[in-house]
Amino acid sequence: MNNNFDLSDVFQEVRKFLGILKNHIKTIILTTILTVAVFSIALFFVIKPQYQASTQMIVDQKVSKSIRENQIQALQQADSQLVNTYKSIITSPTVSSRVQKRLGNGKLVKSAQVSVDTQPNSQVFNISVKSSNPFVAAQVSNETAKVFKSRLKHFMGANTASVIAKAAPNPAPVFPKRSIGLLLGLVVGVMLGIALALFEEFGAKYITSMDYVTNNLELTNLGEVNDINLKKIRRNAQIIKKHSRHVDNGNQREDEQK
Numbered sequence: 001m002n003n004n005f006d007l008s009d010v011f012q013e014v015r016k017f018l019g020i021l022k023n024h025i026k027t028i029i030l031t032t033i034l035t036v037a038v039f040s041i042a043l044f045f046v047i048k049p050q051y052q053a054s055t056q057m058i059v060d061q062k063v064s065k066s067i068r069e070n071q072i073q074a075l076q077q078a079d080s081q082l083v084n085t086y087k088s089i090i091t092s093p094t095v096s097s098r099v100q101k102r103l104g105n106g107k108l109v110k111s112a113q114v115s116v117d118t119q120p121n122s123q124v125f126n127i128s129v130k131s132s133n134p135f136v137a138a139q140v141s142n143e144t145a146k147v148f149k150s151r152l153k154h155f156m157g158a159n160t161a162s163v164i165a166k167a168a169p170n171p172a173p174v175f176p177k178r179s180i181g182l183l184l185g186l187v188v189g190v191m192l193g194i195a196l197a198l199f200e201e202f203g204a205k206y207i208t209s210m211d212y213v214t215n216n217l218e219l220t221n222l223g224e225v226n227d228i229n230l231k232k233i234r235r236n237a238q239i240i241k242k243h244s245r246h247v248d249n250g251n252q253r254e255d256e257q258k
Helices: 007-023 025-046 069-090 093-103 107-111 134-156 178-203 210-216 230-257
Strands: 051-060 113-118 124-131 160-165
Touching: 007 025, 007 178, 025 178, 051 069, 051 134, 069 093, 069 113, 069 124, 069 134, 093 107, 093 134, 107 134, 113 134, 124 134, 134 160
Parallel strands: none
Antiparallel strands: 051 124, 051 160, 113 124
16 A cells, blocks of 8 residues: 655646635635625724723822831732732722712713723733723823722721822724724634635536536546526417418318319
Protein backbone atom coordinates (compact mmCIF):
# COMPACT_ATOMS: atom_id res chain seq x y z
CA MET A 1 0.00 0.00 0.00
CA ASN A 2 1.45 3.35 -1.08
CA ASN A 3 1.14 6.01 1.60
CA ASN A 4 3.38 8.56 -0.11
CA PHE A 5 1.97 12.06 -0.12
CA ASP A 6 1.53 13.26 -3.71
CA LEU A 7 1.95 17.01 -3.94
CA SER A 8 0.83 17.06 -7.55
CA ASP A 9 -2.69 16.04 -6.50
CA VAL A 10 -2.74 18.81 -3.93
CA PHE A 11 -1.60 21.40 -6.47
CA GLN A 12 -4.22 20.13 -8.91
CA GLU A 13 -6.99 20.52 -6.33
CA VAL A 14 -5.72 24.00 -5.44
CA ARG A 15 -5.76 24.96 -9.12
CA LYS A 16 -9.32 23.67 -9.43
CA PHE A 17 -10.38 25.67 -6.36
CA LEU A 18 -8.73 28.83 -7.66
CA GLY A 19 -10.36 28.21 -11.02
CA ILE A 20 -13.77 28.06 -9.35
CA LEU A 21 -13.09 31.35 -7.56
CA LYS A 22 -11.96 32.91 -10.84
CA ASN A 23 -15.11 31.78 -12.63
CA HIS A 24 -17.30 33.27 -9.91
CA ILE A 25 -15.21 36.35 -9.09
CA LYS A 26 -18.15 38.66 -9.85
CA THR A 27 -20.29 36.89 -7.27
CA ILE A 28 -17.54 37.13 -4.66
CA ILE A 29 -16.90 40.84 -5.30
CA LEU A 30 -20.60 41.73 -5.33
CA THR A 31 -21.28 39.80 -2.12
CA THR A 32 -18.29 41.44 -0.41
CA ILE A 33 -19.40 44.94 -1.43
CA LEU A 34 -22.98 44.35 -0.25
CA THR A 35 -21.83 42.90 3.08
CA VAL A 36 -19.42 45.77 3.76
CA ALA A 37 -22.19 48.23 2.84
CA VAL A 38 -24.59 46.61 5.33
CA PHE A 39 -21.93 46.67 8.07
CA SER A 40 -21.14 50.32 7.27
CA ILE A 41 -24.80 51.36 7.53
CA ALA A 42 -25.14 49.54 10.85
CA LEU A 43 -21.91 51.00 12.28
CA PHE A 44 -22.43 54.61 11.18
CA PHE A 45 -26.21 55.05 11.21
CA VAL A 46 -27.96 52.31 13.21
CA ILE A 47 -25.79 51.53 16.25
CA LYS A 48 -25.44 54.47 18.64
CA PRO A 49 -21.78 55.10 19.51
CA GLN A 50 -20.75 54.97 23.16
CA TYR A 51 -18.12 57.35 24.54
CA GLN A 52 -16.17 56.96 27.76
CA ALA A 53 -14.56 59.45 30.13
CA SER A 54 -12.67 58.65 33.33
CA THR A 55 -11.71 60.60 36.43
CA GLN A 56 -8.63 59.21 38.16
CA MET A 57 -8.61 59.34 41.97
CA ILE A 58 -6.44 58.15 44.83
CA VAL A 59 -7.23 57.22 48.42
CA ASP A 60 -5.34 59.63 50.62
CA GLN A 61 -5.37 59.34 54.38
CA LYS A 62 -3.57 61.93 56.47
CA VAL A 63 -0.66 60.15 58.15
CA SER A 64 1.06 61.46 61.24
CA LYS A 65 4.84 61.83 61.16
CA SER A 66 5.15 59.67 64.29
CA ILE A 67 3.80 56.58 62.50
CA ARG A 68 6.47 54.05 61.67
CA GLU A 69 7.22 52.61 58.24
CA ASN A 70 5.58 49.26 58.95
CA GLN A 71 2.46 51.07 60.10
CA ILE A 72 2.44 53.12 56.87
CA GLN A 73 2.54 49.91 54.83
CA ALA A 74 -0.37 48.55 56.84
CA LEU A 75 -2.34 51.74 56.18
CA GLN A 76 -1.60 51.49 52.47
CA GLN A 77 -2.90 47.93 52.40
CA ALA A 78 -5.99 49.09 54.27
CA ASP A 79 -6.46 51.88 51.71
CA SER A 80 -6.33 49.38 48.85
CA GLN A 81 -9.00 47.33 50.58
CA LEU A 82 -11.10 50.43 51.12
CA VAL A 83 -11.26 50.95 47.35
CA ASN A 84 -13.91 48.22 47.16
CA THR A 85 -15.94 50.10 49.76
CA TYR A 86 -15.53 53.31 47.79
CA LYS A 87 -16.71 51.48 44.69
CA SER A 88 -19.99 50.65 46.42
CA ILE A 89 -20.42 54.28 47.54
CA ILE A 90 -19.75 55.69 44.05
CA THR A 91 -22.26 53.39 42.36
CA SER A 92 -24.88 53.82 45.07
CA PRO A 93 -28.26 55.48 44.31
CA THR A 94 -27.43 58.24 46.82
CA VAL A 95 -24.47 59.48 44.77
CA SER A 96 -26.17 59.01 41.40
CA SER A 97 -29.30 60.91 42.49
CA ARG A 98 -27.20 63.85 43.73
CA VAL A 99 -25.28 63.90 40.45
CA GLN A 100 -28.52 63.96 38.47
CA LYS A 101 -29.84 66.84 40.58
CA ARG A 102 -26.70 68.90 40.04
CA LEU A 103 -26.49 68.27 36.28
CA GLY A 104 -30.23 68.14 35.66
CA ASN A 105 -32.41 65.09 35.29
CA GLY A 106 -31.84 64.85 31.55
CA LYS A 107 -32.21 61.67 29.56
CA LEU A 108 -28.50 61.48 28.76
CA VAL A 109 -27.49 61.98 32.40
CA LYS A 110 -29.87 59.28 33.60
CA SER A 111 -28.74 56.82 30.92
CA ALA A 112 -25.03 57.32 31.69
CA GLN A 113 -23.35 54.14 32.94
CA VAL A 114 -21.03 54.66 35.91
CA SER A 115 -18.40 52.09 36.84
CA VAL A 116 -15.27 51.98 38.99
CA ASP A 117 -12.04 50.47 37.65
CA THR A 118 -9.56 49.28 40.26
CA GLN A 119 -6.17 47.59 40.27
CA PRO A 120 -4.98 44.98 42.78
CA ASN A 121 -2.97 46.38 45.71
CA SER A 122 -3.35 49.94 44.45
CA GLN A 123 -4.81 53.07 46.01
CA VAL A 124 -5.61 54.49 42.58
CA PHE A 125 -9.01 53.95 40.94
CA ASN A 126 -10.93 55.39 37.99
CA ILE A 127 -14.51 56.59 37.85
CA SER A 128 -15.49 55.69 34.29
CA VAL A 129 -18.71 56.82 32.63
CA LYS A 130 -20.16 55.67 29.32
CA SER A 131 -22.66 57.78 27.41
CA SER A 132 -23.83 58.45 23.87
CA ASN A 133 -22.46 62.00 24.31
CA PRO A 134 -18.75 62.46 25.09
CA PHE A 135 -19.32 65.76 26.94
CA VAL A 136 -22.04 64.23 29.12
CA ALA A 137 -19.70 61.35 29.96
CA ALA A 138 -16.99 63.76 31.13
CA GLN A 139 -19.45 65.92 33.12
CA VAL A 140 -21.01 62.94 34.90
CA SER A 141 -17.58 61.48 35.72
CA ASN A 142 -16.23 64.73 37.21
CA GLU A 143 -19.45 65.47 39.08
CA THR A 144 -19.55 61.93 40.48
CA ALA A 145 -16.03 62.46 41.84
CA LYS A 146 -17.11 65.70 43.54
CA VAL A 147 -20.19 64.13 45.11
CA PHE A 148 -18.17 61.13 46.21
CA LYS A 149 -15.60 63.33 47.97
CA SER A 150 -18.32 65.22 49.80
CA ARG A 151 -20.09 62.04 50.88
CA LEU A 152 -16.86 60.27 51.80
CA LYS A 153 -16.21 62.49 54.81
CA HIS A 154 -19.75 61.83 55.98
CA PHE A 155 -19.48 58.05 55.68
CA MET A 156 -15.80 57.40 56.48
CA GLY A 157 -14.83 60.20 58.84
CA ALA A 158 -11.19 61.21 58.37
CA ASN A 159 -10.68 59.28 55.14
CA THR A 160 -10.29 61.49 52.09
CA ALA A 161 -9.84 61.02 48.37
CA SER A 162 -8.03 63.25 45.89
CA VAL A 163 -8.50 63.74 42.18
CA ILE A 164 -5.38 62.96 40.17
CA ALA A 165 -6.76 63.68 36.71
CA LYS A 166 -10.13 65.08 35.70
CA ALA A 167 -12.18 63.53 32.93
CA ALA A 168 -12.09 65.14 29.50
CA PRO A 169 -14.40 64.52 26.52
CA ASN A 170 -13.00 61.85 24.21
CA PRO A 171 -14.34 62.11 20.64
CA ALA A 172 -13.29 58.53 19.82
CA PRO A 173 -16.10 56.07 20.65
CA VAL A 174 -15.27 52.97 22.67
CA PHE A 175 -18.15 51.11 21.00
CA PRO A 176 -18.54 50.15 18.28
CA LYS A 177 -15.00 49.87 16.96
CA ARG A 178 -15.72 50.95 13.41
CA SER A 179 -12.39 49.92 11.93
CA ILE A 180 -12.71 46.43 13.41
CA GLY A 181 -16.35 46.28 12.31
CA LEU A 182 -15.49 47.17 8.71
CA LEU A 183 -12.67 44.62 8.68
CA LEU A 184 -15.08 42.02 10.03
CA GLY A 185 -17.59 42.94 7.32
CA LEU A 186 -14.90 42.48 4.67
CA VAL A 187 -13.97 39.04 5.99
CA VAL A 188 -17.61 37.95 6.28
CA GLY A 189 -18.33 39.23 2.77
CA VAL A 190 -15.44 37.29 1.24
CA MET A 191 -16.45 34.12 3.09
CA LEU A 192 -20.08 34.47 1.96
CA GLY A 193 -18.93 35.13 -1.60
CA ILE A 194 -16.78 31.98 -1.61
CA ALA A 195 -19.66 29.97 -0.13
CA LEU A 196 -22.02 31.21 -2.86
CA ALA A 197 -19.42 30.47 -5.51
CA LEU A 198 -19.05 26.88 -4.28
CA PHE A 199 -22.82 26.49 -4.12
CA GLU A 200 -23.22 27.74 -7.67
CA GLU A 201 -20.48 25.38 -8.80
CA PHE A 202 -21.53 22.20 -7.02
CA GLY A 203 -25.07 22.80 -5.76
CA ALA A 204 -26.71 23.92 -8.97
CA LYS A 205 -28.74 21.31 -10.85
CA TYR A 206 -28.05 22.73 -14.28
CA ILE A 207 -25.03 22.97 -16.57
CA THR A 208 -23.97 26.43 -17.68
CA SER A 209 -21.19 25.57 -20.16
CA MET A 210 -19.87 22.70 -22.25
CA ASP A 211 -16.48 23.09 -20.58
CA TYR A 212 -18.06 21.81 -17.35
CA VAL A 213 -19.23 18.66 -19.18
CA THR A 214 -15.85 17.90 -20.74
CA ASN A 215 -13.51 19.08 -17.95
CA ASN A 216 -15.39 18.38 -14.74
CA LEU A 217 -17.64 15.48 -15.67
CA GLU A 218 -15.16 14.08 -18.22
CA LEU A 219 -17.92 13.29 -20.72
CA THR A 220 -17.84 13.43 -24.50
CA ASN A 221 -19.52 16.41 -26.13
CA LEU A 222 -22.10 15.01 -28.57
CA GLY A 223 -23.62 18.36 -29.46
CA GLU A 224 -26.01 20.99 -28.17
CA VAL A 225 -29.79 21.05 -27.91
CA ASN A 226 -31.61 24.35 -28.14
CA ASP A 227 -33.95 25.46 -25.39
CA ILE A 228 -37.43 23.97 -25.60
CA ASN A 229 -40.30 26.42 -25.22
CA LEU A 230 -43.17 24.37 -23.84
CA LYS A 231 -45.68 27.19 -24.26
CA LYS A 232 -44.79 27.51 -27.90
CA ILE A 233 -45.09 23.75 -28.40
CA ARG A 234 -48.55 23.68 -26.78
CA ARG A 235 -49.68 26.63 -28.87
CA ASN A 236 -48.47 24.98 -32.07
CA ALA A 237 -50.15 21.73 -31.06
CA GLN A 238 -53.46 23.54 -30.57
CA ILE A 239 -53.13 25.21 -33.98
CA ILE A 240 -52.39 21.86 -35.66
CA LYS A 241 -55.33 20.25 -33.86
CA LYS A 242 -57.72 23.00 -34.96
CA HIS A 243 -56.38 22.79 -38.51
CA SER A 244 -56.85 19.02 -38.60
CA ARG A 245 -60.43 19.40 -37.37
CA HIS A 246 -61.08 21.99 -40.07
CA VAL A 247 -59.69 19.62 -42.73
CA ASP A 248 -61.77 16.71 -41.44
CA ASN A 249 -64.94 18.81 -41.52
CA GLY A 250 -64.15 19.88 -45.06
CA ASN A 251 -63.66 16.30 -46.14
CA GLN A 252 -66.97 15.26 -44.56
CA ARG A 253 -68.82 18.01 -46.44
CA GLU A 254 -67.29 16.95 -49.73
CA ASP A 255 -68.36 13.35 -49.09
CA GLU A 256 -71.92 14.44 -48.30
CA GLN A 257 -72.13 16.51 -51.50
CA LYS A 258 -71.03 13.51 -53.51
